Amino acid sequence: DSGVTQTPKHLITATGQRVTLRCSPRSGDLSVYWYQQSLDQGLQFLIQYYNGEERAKGNILERFSAQQFPDLHSELNLSSLELGDSALYFCASSPASKTNTGELFFGEGSRLTVL
Amino acid sequence: DQQVKQNSPSLSVQEGRISILNCDYTNSMFDYFLWYKKYPAEGPTFLISISSIKDKNEDGRFTVFLNKSAKHLSLHIVPSQPGDSAVYFCAAPGTSYDKVIFGPGTSLSVIP
Numbered sequence: 016d017s018g019v020t021q022t023p024k025h026l027i028t029a030t031g032q033r034v035t036l037r038c039s040p041r042s043g044d045l046s047v048y049w050y051q052q053s054l055d056q057g058l059q060f061l062i063q064y065y066n067g068e069e070r071a072k073g074n075i076l077e078r079f080s081a082q083q084f085p086d087l088h089s090e091l092n093l094s095s096l097e098l099g100d101s102a103l104y105f106c107a108s109s110p111a112s113k114t115n116t117g118e119l120f121f122g123e124g125s126r127l128t129v130l
Numbered sequence: 131d132q133q134v135k136q137n138s139p140s141l142s143v144q145e146g147r148i149s150i151l152n153c154d155y156t157n158s159m160f161d162y163f164l165w166y167k168k169y170p171a172e173g174p175t176f177l178i179s180i181s182s183i184k185d186k187n188e189d190g191r192f193t194v195f196l197n198k199s200a201k202h203l204s205l206h207i208v209p210s211q212p213g214d215s216a217v218y219f220c221a222a223p224g225t226s227y228d229k230v231i232f233g234p235g236t237s238l239s240v241i242p
Contacts, residue, residue, distance in 0.1 A: 058232040115223060118164065118179065119230055
């Protein structure tokens with residue numbers, strides 16, 4: 016158990032809909048990262064938050080948005096869903112002691128299926 | 131532009147033998163490298179890392195070698211065990227340390 020909690024674990028929805036994925040980082044970790052893993056693809060970095068502030072953006076579509084709340088949990092909002100958005104979405108956190116090392120603690124992921 | 135590359139999507143090895151997983155990178159500014167392991171239905175977990183000031187780091191059965199001039203690193207698993215069957219990702223922190231860049235992964239199967 017990494018200590019990172021993601022909900023829901025599985026989600027099935029239709030094209031055009033909107034979903035929210037939730038992540039609770041490990042206790043004390045200020046950084047939250049979101050990654051997308053599509054079928055047969057590697058982990059694509061989407062966005063990072065640090066203590067409530069957006070710190071870095073990767074290949075995140077404009078239809079997607081995220082935020083980190085004062086209690087440090089984070090939400091990833093996906094709207095106007097398309098078939099190609101079907102993927103595993105991972106959240107990860109890292110402690111201040113691991114800053115600059117790339118050591119992340121991942122949740123189990125949220126599997127999104129868009130029909 | 132893929133900055134971290136793993137050109138072998140899969141690898142099959144007999145139990146007890148050595149597994150060698152390879153990774154190439156393009157950005158010479160990277161100064162830290164990691165390997166993550168991922169089992170099905172689980173998130174990736176950190177396995178081993180190496181700083182660019184070293185050329186080898188060992189942790190039990192796992193050893194990572196770094197060749198900076200070739201921009202190449204490899205993960206050696208000796209001896210390989212069936213429980214090592216997983217997807218292995220090579221990764222590097224971005225040069226501004228605000229993200230971690232992952233390779234596409236190599237699926238290792240260790241055959242009993």
